[in-house]
Amino acid sequence: MKILVVYSSKTGNTKKIADAIFEILPEPKEIYSVQDAPPPEGYDFIAVGFWVNKGTADNAAQKYMKTIKGKKVGLFATLGAYPNSMHAKESMANGKELLTGNEILAEFICQGKVDPDLLARMPKDGPHAMTPVRIQRLDEAKKHPNETDCLYAQNAFREILPELV
Template sequence: MKAMVVYSTKTGNTKKVAEAILKVMPAETSIYSVENAPSPEEYAFIALGYWVDRGGPDASAKEYMTKIAGKKVCLFGTLGAYPDSDYAQKAMTNARVAIETKNEVVGEFICQGKIDPRLIDKFKSLPPEHPHAMTPERIKRHQEAAKHPNEEDFVAAQTYFRQVVARLYD
């Protein structure tokens, strides 16, 4: 079963997770950024990475998803929010529903990723009544995100994908 890893990234976090995942994919698996990814046609298994934008997969990942049909897909993502939050669960659901009607989703993984400092600067300039204005809770979350993805996330992604691959290729 021919496999590839395709990732969408704006600031590099999802690319790092994709490269960690590649190490536990079957031999000869290729890796592409979404901009350079080939047609999914000849691949049976696709590990597809997105970054979370406005609560769901980013536009480039979403666009590529529309090209995929009849495949086994394992999703992975990075986001600024906490990965064990309801928010993260919803983001994963949004990614899944974007692809599951035409494909078999064989797994999904998410971890935190540092937020572009330019976006944080924007938040800082918002008036306090704005829903994205800085609060102590938000600052804490951004500080935690700034530590990710880290070695632990890479190992978690690899552990997750290893068992997906074992299930598919046994």
């Protein structure tokens, strides 16, 4: 079974998870950023990863995901919100919808530090200003993805290894 890992990552968080997942997948396997990825047709299992942008997959990932048809797939993502939040569940559901027509075997999502440039542009007051709750969430995000996230991501994909022979 030919395996392909494709990730979209602006600041490296999703790439870190992609590398961890790639490590435990069996040969033959290839890994690419979405910008360099080959078409999915030549592969049997595709693990695709996105960073969450406005509650769904980022644009580059979306474009690639829509080209995957009739495959066994795994989906992974990173986001600023907590991984057990409704926002994370909805973001994952939106990601899955882009993979309609494929068989999703594994999924994983975790927090990833938010681009400091974006944080610097956030309003200092008004309805979108920082609250203590948001500051706490962003502070937690700064610590991710960490080694435990990588291990959990590997475990999520390790479970499906029997299906990848």
